Amino acid sequence: MAACAAGARAKNGVVIGIRPNDSKDGACPDLSATIVTNMGEARNAIIVWSADAVISVGGSWGTLSEVALAMRRGQVPVVALGGWRVVQADGELVPGLRYVDTAEAAVAEALHSARST
Incomplete structure (x- = not known):
C-alpha cells in the first residue's frame, strides 16, 4: 500500500489513509490525510x-x-x-x-x- 500511496502522490493525487488502530503511528509518509478509526x-x-x-x-x-x-x-x-x-x-x-x-x-x-x- 505504501507503493500505491507513493505512486498516487507522485502524480499529484490525494491519498487518504484509513487506519484500523487508534494512532497515526506507522502511517505511510505519502498520505495526504490520515483518518484514525480504532475500528x-x-x-x-x-x-x-x-x-x-x-x-x-x-x-x-x-x-x-x-x-x-x-x-x-x-x-x-x-x-x-x-x-x-x-x-x-x-x-x-x-x-x-x-x-x-x-x-x-x-x-x-x-x-x-x-x-x-
Missing part, C-alpha cells in the same frame, strides 16, 4: 462505501473482506491485483470482479469502469 477490520466498510472504485492488492483476509463488501455493494468497479481469485460454487470466476497483473492495468481498469457507470 480494526470494521474500517473496511468505511473504505468500500467511500470509494469510487476498489482495487485490492494482495491476499490477506482483510483484503478478501474488502472485495466481498465491494462486490455486495455492487455500485463500484472492483479490480484485483494479485491475491484472491474468487470463484462461484461451480468453479467459475465471480462475474464483475476484474483481474489484472500490473498496478497500471488496475488503475486503468478502475478509471475506465468508473467512467462507464
